[in-house]
Amino acid sequence: MNYIDLFAGAGGLSDGFIRAGYEPIVHVEMDEAACYTLKTRVAYHYLKATENIGVYRAYLRNDITREQLYGYIPRDLLSSVINLPIGGESNSKIHSLIDDQLDQKNISKKDVDLIIGGPPCQAYSVVGRARSENGMKGDPRNYLYVQYARYLETYQPKMFVFENVLGLKSAQKGIFLSNMERLFEKKGYKIEVFTVEANNFNVLQNRKRIIIIGWKDDFVPTLPDLEAVRLNQGDHVESLLKDLPPLNAGEGKDKYMDYARLPDKYLRSSGIRERLRELTQHVARPHTQQDKEIYKIVVDKWNNHSERLDYNSLPEKLKTHSNRDAFVDRFKVVAANCPYSQTVVAHIAKDGHYYIHPDITQNRSLTVREAARLQSFPDSYYFEGVKEKGSRTAAFKQIGNAVPPLMAYEIAKVLKPVLESVT
Structure with a gap:
């Protein structure tokens, strides 16, 4: 065909x-x-x-x-x-x-x-x-x-x-x-x-x-x-994350890193993790200290209380958005213990607030590779920029629209x- x-x-x-x-x-x-x-x-x-x-x-x-x-x-x-x-x-x-x-x-x-x-x-x-x-x-x-x-x-x-x-x-x-x-x-x-x-x-x-x-x-x-x-085979989002090296905000490599562990059943059966050993585009965005404080609150609320953050419940010093009525869930963790994540959209190219990593010790938003996995792209997929060096913004946009x-x-x-x- x-x-x-x-x-x-x-x-x-x-x-x-x-x-x-x-x-x-x-x-x-x-x-x-x-x-x-x-x-x-x-x-x-x-x-x-x-x-x-x-x-x-x-x-x-x-x-x-x-x-x-x-x-x-x-x-x-x-x-x-x-x-x-x-x-x-x-x-x-x-x-x-x-x-x-x-x-x-x-x-x-x-x-x-x-x-x-x-x-x-x-x-x-x-x-x-x-x-x-x-x-x-x-x-x-x-x-x-x-x-x-x-x-x-x-x-x-x-x-x-x-x-x-x-x-x-x-x-x-x-x-x-x-x-x-x-x-x-x-x-x-x-x-x-x-x-x-x-x-x-x-x-x-x-x-x-x-x-x-x-x-x-x-x-x-x-x-x-x-x-x-x-x-759906009853897998959870953690399957997409646990074999990747842990990163703090601003850490990682575009080309290339080693995997932290062997793939689980879902990664193998889905075809996401292939036989190639080169892990690419696993780079974490840098974040402001204020954003990282918010991220910790978001992750703690979910991991310990199974609650999502309402923006208006943040301490006053962390609330800098003037619009307090719309998008009150603008900060959201990608829950590891759920069978699926929230929808990945092209807005992820602008910021990662809606896609926070569930590991509080990493305290960051998702990398390009993690977002690509949520979309079920194989790890062999490399998302290009216009110039030779890969562009994180271009990659996120392509992934969100796919x-x-x-x-x-x-x-x-x-x-x-x-x-x-x-x-």
Whole structure:
């Protein structure tokens, strides 16, 4: 099975499909840093497939540069990552680049199996609308699904997978979702909308999302019920943290560190901890003394009393935010003894107050690697910045906006027999 990935981000959705045995044709993404992440992931998969993974390990150890890493990868593979915004004048160029990849891979347009991906979600998210003065009305991102439909029309895949936030159902009182359905039907596709929770797919995170499965209206598929999936094995968040070296605020290394202990069952079965021994991007943010005082209160409240902090209950000297009515849970521990964490969102790039490590002796927020694990990214995933050196802000943003690869993998698996029945 092959696919085109639109609005690819850092490739979380794509990586799940690759793990399930699908082959990417192209990834299209406008963010430059995310495109470097995608290229580095292309390098990983190529080197692994050609039994040359030692080159990738050398990159994680900082023995070779990114440019040197890419020198081992065929140009046509690297050029399958298209760094352009979808829409407007870019579309013709994107189509040309996709057609080049189809030719190189000997795939005709009529043999494209899938289009996957979902437009940026800020315009549909409840939080995004609440923070916008006009509720995101007039935001051009509201209409990126129109561009998605144009790619369906051009490449006529057998099916598509469209991921987005739960707020899509309520945005403009459901008008956008209704308009999507009508537009997709006009392009020759029927759809079914599923509301899924990542923790039901064995991701240790509370993350509700919309998954729209679309199919060409010339066949009737037997779709799996994604809402009925229950794959959680009873694991807890501590499984994602306990093999990592303890850090204090401001400590750690981008490339690389050794693990503190062997992986547990969950890390092995989920594919998060692989055979590579190089641990990267385990660097803790520096924090102010005031923040660290608050963090200790937050962690103590949860670990000893199973209580969350209400911001207004802090000592007066620690309350510096003028808004005392909204976001009173702005400081929150990632509870080790829970089966899943709070939702990881792109705001983690701004500060870590909502993602405090549960070990009070470390007294810090999560590292990039810990946040990536909550999203079920494998440890072999390296999140790039625009420059050679990894950017913590860029990495957090990519992680917060991603689809959990483990959830994507399970969706890809159950869709495979449906696709095979129509090829």
